[in-house]
Amino acid sequence: MEPLQVDVVYFYPKENAQTHNTVKFEAVNEENPTTTIVRRGQPFNGVVRFTRDYDETNDMVQLLFTLGDRPTMDTQGSIFLRRDVVPDKHSWSAKLIDVQGNTLSFEVNTPVGLPVGSWALRVVTRQKNSTAREVYDFDQDLYILFNPWNPDDQTYMEDCTLLQEYVLNDVGKVWVGPIKTTRGKPWFYGQFDGVVLPACMFMLDRAGIPFHQRGDPVKMTRVISRIVNSNDDAGVLVGRWDGEYDDGTAPSEWTGSVEILAQYLETQQEVPYGQCWVFAGVVTTVCRALGIPSRVVSNLVSAHDANSSLTVDKYYTETMEEMDYDPNNPQGADSIWNYHVWNDVWMARPDLPAGYGGWQAIDATPQETSAGMYQCGPASLEAIKQGVIGVGYDVEFMLASVNADLMRWRKDPDAESGYSMVDTNNFHIGRMVLTKKPYVFDPLGDEDREDITCQYKHREGTASERLALMNGVRYSERAKRYYAVANSLKTDIKFNLRDIDNVLIGKEFRIVVDIENESEEPRNVKASLSATSVFYNGVKADLVKKVEGKIFVGPSKKEQISILVRSEDYLPKLVEYCNMKISAMAIVDETKQSWADDDDFQILKPNITIKFNEDLIIGQPTTAVLSFPNPLERALSGCEFRLTSSGIAGRTLRFQVADVPPRGVVTAQLPVQPNKIGKINFVATFKSVELKDINGAASVEVFEG
Incomplete structure (x- = not known):
């Protein structure tokens, strides 16, 4: 008798998806799905039909699963269909469940540490005591993903309800903006879109991660942090600021x-342009698609420590003019970003001592190289919190981001190092670390904001927080030198730069410094105040206004200096996101006491409202009305809205709008057709020549017809 010939192989994509938590993937929900998406370490079902009846005593059926074009021990599973199978979580098996003439039902078990990716299947049949073989190659996609629901998987999350957020939620928020005006920017992750898994496979191939390492979430997330930026390996996004x-x-x-x-995926070219939250949004999409729990994290007032001193150093001339370079680090100055966004990913860390599993920070924004490439993490949050910088990867860099001390230095010919310390601020960096609260999405406000600062560091100023930072300092020779410099200057004048409350775009604001002389002698103070427009990564754009002068402060007296900044001063000089930095510096003639402080805030812009004038019915066209007031005393030109939702035909719509008069209402009516029942989320952005970075979101219920 000839070997069996395969007629058809089928993996029940929809049924397997139900038990494997992959039911949201679009590819398994088509009329006749040709893609199967399952999770490792969990059985899935299949059926094979032959051109003749199966003879259990004589026919042998072998399933050969392979990953990549050169399979090794780790990237292939060769199994015979048998009835007497005892599944083992570390090996492949195929259990024969039922035989009906020419049709066999079976259950496949995969190892819990299996490399993830798009696996190929070959079915080989032969007769006992014969060498003749028939080979059948299955021509459909079979994705096997990480399984955070399985207690034996390295990505396992004990509180499985949280996976509804960190793996299955396809819309979220990213907190952006300076500390006082930070707000959640809606972001559509869309990890279940048909294009995402193929794009992930293309990225991993381009990054060159060996197939046998693709089951290790530590190696995978490190590579993802590298391939989402284009600095090495022609990755996804080009950063530009x-x-x-x-x-x-x-x-x-x-x-x-x-x-x-x-x-x-379509162009196989890097995509222009990204900034930190765009990198982080894409990382979340990739991780959630592959089954690695992930969240976006925003660090407000984020340090970029360019020289591993665990400090952020600002330098001033003898007359307290700020220097725009670091005289001690020719490679680049430290910087402070208004905010910086990265990701946390969840996994056990068998490569580290016990206690460092759980959330791990990874950062795809290219700032510093790690092992010669622009990658960062995974850094254990527990290690960051305790200041244990010796455990991989990049804990020192992340520790500085959230907990460095800000040190100011003034050129001083009498000091041993050439600089004397002006002051040190332990509270400035890492003011707040935010992420989206699980299960909540608040399109109009910030009810969905979760403060996770305590997961990154002990409360500022507590003994534990100082100890953790000093623990890091202990391991770094350079950091020790910086922290050894104590400031012995006489400081009998108190300065205070007042916080600026909300400033709406088009309105004026005032910068005020209060000065108090606590001594019994008069003091002459030389001071300067300035307002500058800045990019969110701390790079200065344009000086908006500056004043300098001398002020006399009598014994035990209080004075103040201030400047008024009008909208016509700042509007022509604003850069994207409308961030402003106010800086104040002072030096006391009699004692040489020096002081400096700065503060960031954002000129606020209106949000887009998204309204529907009628109920949304599945499959029926309706109109979305997008609007917001033009806050400027000038017309807006080159206007365009973008509207995205996973619940509408076409997914992302772009719509040009006519010029809008000064103080007029910007509005657009977009035709949309809902194609999902239940709650769907909309995310909108607006741009024009004069006004950019306007956002909005809405959640709407779609009903059956």
């Missing part, structure tokens, strides 16, 4: 990750 985006998409215009990944 200078406001010049005409040859691509401005970072503020993106509404989510799918468009970016689709463009990357």
Whole structure:
């Protein structure tokens, strides 16, 4: 008798998806799905039909699963269909469940540490005591993903309800903006879109991660942090921070990750342009698609420590003019970002001593190289919190980001190092670390904001927080030197730079410094105040206004200095996101006491409201009305809205709008057709020549017809 010939192989994509928590993937929900998506370490069902009846005593059926074009021990599973199978979590098996003539039902078990990816299947049949073989190659996609629901998987999350958020939620928020005006920017992750898994496979291949390492979430997330930026390996996004985006998409215009990944897969070219939250949004999409629990994290007032001193150092001339370079580090100065966004991913860390599993920080924004490439993490949050910088990866860099001390130095010919310390601020960096609260999405406000600062560091100023930072300092020779310099200057004048409350775009604001002389002698103070427009990564754009002068402060007296900044001063000089930095410096003639402080705030812009004038019915066209008031005393030109939702036909819609008069209402009516029942989320952005980075979101219920 000839060996069996395969007629058809089928893996029940929809049924397997139910038990494997992959039911949201679009590819398994088509009329006749040809893609199977399952999770490792968990059985899935299949059926094979032959051209003749199966003879159990004589026919042998072998399933050969392979990953990549050169399979090794780790990237293949060769199994015979047998009835007497005892599944083992570390090996492949195929249990024969039922035989009906020419049709066999079976159950496949995969190892719990299996490399993830798109696996190929070959069915080989032969007869006992015969060498003749028939080979059948299954031509459909079979994705096997991480399984955070399985207690034996390295990505396992004990509180499985949280996986509804960290793996299955396809819309979220990223907190952006300076500390006082930070707000949640909606982001559509879209990890279940048909284009995402193929894009992930393309990224991993381009990054060159060996197939046998693709089951290790530590290695995988490190590679993801590298391939989402384009600095090495022609990765996904080109980072740009200078406001010049005409040859691509401005970072503020993106509404989510799918468009970016689709463009990357289609063109096989890097996509322009990204900034930190765009990188972090794409990382979340990739991790959640692959089954690695992930969240976006925003660190407000984030340090970029360029020289591993665990300090952020600012330098001033003898007359207290700020220097824009670091005289002790020619490679680059430390900087402070208004905010910086990265990701946490969840996994056990068998490569580290016990106690460092759980959330791990990874950062795809290219700032510093790690082992020669622009990658960062995974750094255990527990290690960051305790200041244990010796455990991989990049804990020192992340520790500085959230907990460095800000030190100010003034050029001083009498000091041993050439600089004397002006002051040190332990509270400035890492003011608050935010992420989205699980299960909540608040399109209009910040009810969905979760403060996770305590997961990154002990409360500021507590003994534990100082100990953790000093623990890090102990391991770094350079940091020890910086922290050894104590300031012995006489400080009998108190300065205070007042916080600026909300400033709406088009309104004026005032910078005020209070000065109090606590001594019994008069003091002459030389001071300067300035307002500058800045990019969110701390790079200065344009000086808006500056005043300098001398002020006499009598014994035990209080004085103040201030400047008024009008809208006509700052509007022409604003850069994207409308961030302003106010700086104040002073030096006391008699004692040489020096002082400096600065503060960041954002000129606030209106949000887009998204309204529907009628109920949304599945499959029926309706109109979305997008609007917001033009806050400027001038017309807006080149206006465009972008609207994204996973619940509408076409997913992302773009719509040009006519010029809008000064103080007029910007409005657009977009035709949309809902294609999902239940709650769907909308994310919108707006841009014009005069006004950019306007956002909005809405959640709406879609009903059956």
